[in-house]
Amino acid sequence: MDPDLAAAIAVGRHRGLYVALADLPPVPSRDGQGRHGPRRLQAVRRARRLVRPAGADPDHPGVLGHRRRDRHRAQVRQPAARRRLRAVRPVPSGRGLRLPDRRTGGPAARHRPVAGTTVRIGLTGGIGSGKSTVLAMLRDLGAATIDADAISRATTASGGAAIPPIAKHFGADFITADGALDRDRMRVHVYAHPAARRELEAIIHPLVGAESERQVQAALAAGRRTIVFDVPLLVESGRWRQQVDRVVVVDCSPVTQVARVRERSGLDAAQVEAIIAAQAPRGLRLQAADVVIHNDGIGLDALRAQVESIARTFGL
Ligand SMILES: CC(C)(COP(=O)(O)OP(=O)(O)OC[C@H]1O[C@@H](n2cnc3c(N)ncnc32)[C@H](O)[C@@H]1O)[C@@H](O)C(=O)NCCC(=O)NCCS
Numbered sequence: 001m002d003p004d005l006a007a008a009i010a011v012g013r014h015r016g017l018y019v020a021l022a023d024l025p026p027v028p029s030r031d032g033q034g035r036h037g038p039r040r041l042q043a044v045r046r047a048r049r050l051v052r053p054a055g056a057d058p059d060h061p062g063v064l065g066h067r068r069r070d071r072h073r074a075q076v077r078q079p080a081a082r083r084r085l086r087a088v089r090p091v092p093s094g095r096g097l098r099l100p101d102r103r104t105g106g107p108a109a110r111h112r113p114v115a116g117t118t119v120r121i122g123l124t125g126g127i128g129s130g131k132s133t134v135l136a137m138l139r140d141l142g143a144a145t146i147d148a149d150a151i152s153r154a155t156t157a158s159g160g161a162a163i164p165p166i167a168k169h170f171g172a173d174f175i176t177a178d179g180a181l182d183r184d185r186m187r188v189h190v191y192a193h194p195a196a197r198r199e200l201e202a203i204i205h206p207l208v209g210a211e212s213e214r215q216v217q218a219a220l221a222a223g224r225r226t227i228v229f230d231v232p233l234l235v236e237s238g239r240w241r242q243q244v245d246r247v248v249v250v251d252c253s254p255v256t257q258v259a260r261v262r263e264r265s266g267l268d269a270a271q272v273e274a275i276i277a278a279q280a281p282r283g284l285r286l287q288a289a290d291v292v293i294h295n296d297g298i299g300l301d302a303l304r305a306q307v308e309s310i311a312r313t314f315g316l
């Protein structure tokens, strides 16, 4: 693992306080304040508690305050071993299909939607886990979807806003003849040099953040109330995590990740493993999950069944 990421994880064990290795810029906080550090986090959490309208169902996924507080209390009372077991929370069931709690085998928690509130869902997972596939399924089910990878690729296409600063910082060798980012060259460079990766992220992530916010506003103006953000580095980014009401992790084994990405892109195993190593470890991602979509050893139909069940809990 990248030593910087290891250090960041070591100092930031508390949920929401991870020091971001590659902090994506956030969609601005809903209470519009400009504070930093712990006070800013408190303000964001206050704002989340206010999401619930009078009389709203406290089980709604947009209602976080009491749920998170209670969960924390329950965990404090538990011995350390039990706390670790609770780290991976169950897949919540939908109205019809009740998915089993994979840990206990019992019924999973249920969350009912409330009309009139906005639910922001962060969808994440390692490379090749199936995020884009799940995002497309959620879009088909009516979610407004925001794809950080797609925005990132648009900023680095010919004429994209990231091209001039990349050319200036990394040199014209990283730009193709038609004016786009030379992705193969940059991939080799940044996964061999973590500092270069951070420099590239420092150029691209603010642009992704600004475009994400523009898309959020457009979705809200169009009356969309369930917004899904596909953000590969969501767990690595404390700031993105503060912007979402729920974290959904698409999970599979590294062996499956390597196989899928090799088949899709033609990269060799070592290249894929270098990308995996630059991302948050699987266990850390699972720990951050409110909902886990298990996407290993199953076909697209079984994946869709999980997604449909989860989508119902988000009001779709
Ligand atoms: C290094 C680049 C040129 C390689 O391009 P490539 O076409 O191979 O990958 P693409 O952008 O389609 O991303 C594919 C997957 O790689 C992984 N990935 C991308 N960027 C990063 C990163 N900075 N750190 C770790 N993993 C990453 C994600 O799982 C992503 O889903 C490209 O990934 C890039 O510009 N990365 C920096 C921007 C970034 O951080 N994007 C992530 C979301 S904003």
Ligand SMILES: Nc1ncnc2c1ncn2[C@@H]1O[C@H](COP(=O)(O)OP(=O)(O)OP(=O)(O)O)[C@@H](O)[C@H]1O
Residues within 6 Å of the ligand: 125, 126, 127, 128, 129, 130, 131, 132, 133, 134, 149, 232, 260, 261, 264, 295, 296, 298, 299, 300, 303
């Ligand atoms: N359950 C599944 N059954 C069959 N194929 C799958 C399944 N899940 C994902 N795939 C395939 O695996 C590949 C990777 O999936 P996808 O692109 O959705 O992953 P991703 O997490 O978005 O990847 P990346 O991080 O590279 O953007 C795709 O070709 C997709 O069709």
